[in-house]
Amino acid sequence: MDIWLDGRAELIATASLKLLFSVLRRSIAHAQRRGRVVRNVADYVVVPEGRPGRPSKSLSLSQAESILCAEEGTWIHAYVVLALLVGTRPEETRPLTWQHVQLDPDGEEKPHVQVWRSVRRHGEMKTYKSRRSLAMPRYVVTVMKAHRDQQQAALEESGRSLLPEGLVFPHPSGKLRTAQDVRRNFRGLLRGAGLPNPESWTTRELRTSFVSLLSDHGLRIEDIARLVGHSGSSTTERVYRKQLRPVIEAGAEAMDEIFSKD
Known part of the structure; x- marks a missing residue:
């Protein structure tokens, strides 16, 4: 061994x-x-050291803005918009069904996506806190409604209708898309958006970009941890350390206010 x-x-x-x-x-x-x-x-047995791991990276704000404008009206554009602006994992996004996408909820609830299943065996989630319901930004709601209408129109042409249990991002065969298929289409979108070296990106880095953009905007790490479904903020810090703000400014700012000489 x-x-x-x-x-x-x-x-x-x-x-x-x-x-x-x-x-x-x-x-x-x-x-x-x-x-x-x-x-x-x-x-x-003592496990030897392997090759250096592939460091994850995240999109800059300008890069994110570019890909949000690429291939509009396609399923991969809707996929990227949802993953980047809501922070779902690839294994949570691929099996997503319409019954878990609440675009017109009753009452005072905001439109949201119910991240309740994954591609893992029996649909179980990665961790207990991975099962979560996440509000969708207005732009995501607009894109997802257009994607739903487009999918419904395509089904009606063949005499079918959109079912609640139907996949949000199905393969043309109607089956679940493979990770390789999504990754290939994602890299094509990056190429169309003009990003260099699109082959070096993976769909999981939409999630690291989600964390990075929120951190740069000043959102607390505890709130980011809840959004991405981590069991605690320590996991978020450990996994996404390079994407988080390196300088925690809240303490210094508070002390400046407390001991202000002005």
Whole structure:
């Protein structure tokens, strides 16, 4: 196992290597409980360092404005608008159905998206706090209504109608889009928006951009953590440290007010 892991370390990042080792260790433990193996050899292995991980990045405000104007009227434009301005994960956005997109809610509720399921087995969410309902900015509501109307018109041409359980961003076959398909279309949109090196971007970086833009605007990290569905602000700081404001100004500003000499 040491030799095999050393070979993998030349190909994958350290984080991926640790996940792979965790799967191996649990698999052997499963066999051990059933008497298939005497001991878990993974307990005696030290995970080597893998390749440096790919650092995440985020869109600048000007870049974000550019892609929000690219390929308007297409499904990938609606996908990007929702992911960038609401902060949903890729695995939450792909399986989203219309019954969970409340564009015209009753009462005083604001239009919102119910992030209640993912592409994980049985639709479970990444964490307990990942299940959340998020208000949609006005621009998102406008884009999503146009996307819904366009999808409805296309279905009516073939004698069908838009169902509540229907996917918001379906593949032309009607099935769930793959991550690769979304990523390919996303990079095409970036290319159309004039961003350099579109192949270096992933759809997950719409989420880091969401965090970055809110942080630059001055939103509290605790509020950002709730929006992105993290169990606490420590996770947000650890995962998105480069996207968060490096200088926390609130304390200094408060002290200036408290001890003002003027």
